[in-house]
Amino acid sequence: MSANLAAYTTSTGEAFQFWVLGTVAVAGALSTILMRKAVHSALCLAGTMIVLAVFYLANGAYFLGIVQIVVYTGAIMMLFLFVVMLVGVTAADSLKETIKGQRWLAVACGLGFGILLAAGIGNASLTEFAGLGTANSAHGGNVEGLAALIFTKYVFAFEITGALLITAAVGAMVLTHRERTERARTQRELSEQRVREGKHVPPLPAPGVYARHNAVDIAGLLPDGTASELTVMQTLRKRGQIRDVSTEAMADLKALEQRSEERLGRDRDEEEATR
Numbered sequence: 001m002s003a004n005l006a007a008y009t010t011s012t013g014e015a016f017q018f019w020v021l022g023t024v025a026v027a028g029a030l031s032t033i034l035m036r037k038a039v040h041s042a043l044c045l046a047g048t049m050i051v052l053a054v055f056y057l058a059n060g061a062y063f064l065g066i067v068q069i070v071v072y073t074g075a076i077m078m079l080f081l082f083v084v085m086l087v088g089v090t091a092a093d094s095l096k097e098t099i100k101g102q103r104w105l106a107v108a109c110g111l112g113f114g115i116l117l118a119a120g121i122g123n124a125s126l127t128e129f130a131g132l133g134t135a136n137s138a139h140g141g142n143v144e145g146l147a148a149l150i151f152t153k154y155v156f157a158f159e160i161t162g163a164l165l166i167t168a169a170v171g172a173m174v175l176t177h178r179e180r181t182e183r184a185r186t187q188r189e190l191s192e193q194r195v196r197e198g199k200h201v202p203p204l205p206a207p208g209v210y211a212r213h214n215a216v217d218i219a220g221l222l223p224d225g226t227a228s229e230l231t232v233m234q235t236l237r238k239r240g241q242i243r244d245v246s247t248e249a250m251a252d253l254k255a256l257e258q259r260s261e262e263r264l265g266r267d268r269d270e271e272e273a274t275r
Contacts, residue, residue: 017058025051038084046077060133063143076165083172218243 010018028048035041049072056065139145150158185193219242220231232242 014058018055021051021054024048039081042077042080042084045080046073049073049077061142063146079165079168079172083168083175217241 025048028044028051031044032041032048035044049068053065053068053073056062056068136142136145139148217232217236219227219229222228229237236242
């Protein structure tokens with residue numbers, strides 16, 4: 001009787017944990033959809049999965065909580081990040097709709113999942129349930145109970161999920177693999193080509209602004225104060241990840257020249273006064 005009552009009652013600590021972590025999980029889920037960069041969305045989804053793992057551990061599903069962290073957060077989400085970093089998805093690419101109607105399809109799937117979730121919660125609230133302890137004792141423990149369900153009742157769903165993960169890994173390799181059709185040229189051959197073309201004979205200039213900023217995403221300044229496009233790699237230019245500091249650099253340079261002129265003028269006045 002006490003076990004059944006414990007299943008229907010919630011302590012103050014459990015309620016506090018649910019509302020705090022539930023808010024974090026919902027915020028992470030919304031950020032996954034609203035973030036413009038794919039990497040940020042993946043990180044927010046990973047945070048939501050960690051919160052779900054804490055919920056599993058708090059409810060006594062220790063095996064499922066560890067699997068949630070190790071498999072989903074540690075393996076699948078890292079696979080997502082690995083694919084994003086290899087393919088190079090940018091904020092501009094994420095806003096392009098490559099498949100017609102995918103936004104409306106996503107909205108429909110989200111609404112359908114919400115209806116199923118509400119129906120499941122309503123069914124659990126209105127009907128009697130055995131509880132985790134009773135379900136575990138029927139098979140001798142939590143791990144044994146999960147094994148009995150996975151390899152009997154849900155064996156096809158389990159195998160299909162494994163096939164999807166393998167397909168994702170193979171797809172990542174296909175997207176990132178580039179077949180080399182010609183021999184890689186040596187540094188000498190590249191330098192000889194630059195001399196023949198006459199485009200830029202010396203080596204490319206290094207990034208940075210007058211040795212005060214040496215980051216790869218900051219263009220260096222030429223002697224006339226204009227930014228040199230050769231100092232930033234082509235990949236960063238196409239992604240739009242170049243920090244424009246030319247105005248700031250010119251303002252600092254003008255202030256430095258003004259201070260130098262004032263200093264030279266004072267020195268010149270002092271020399272004339274001594275004479």
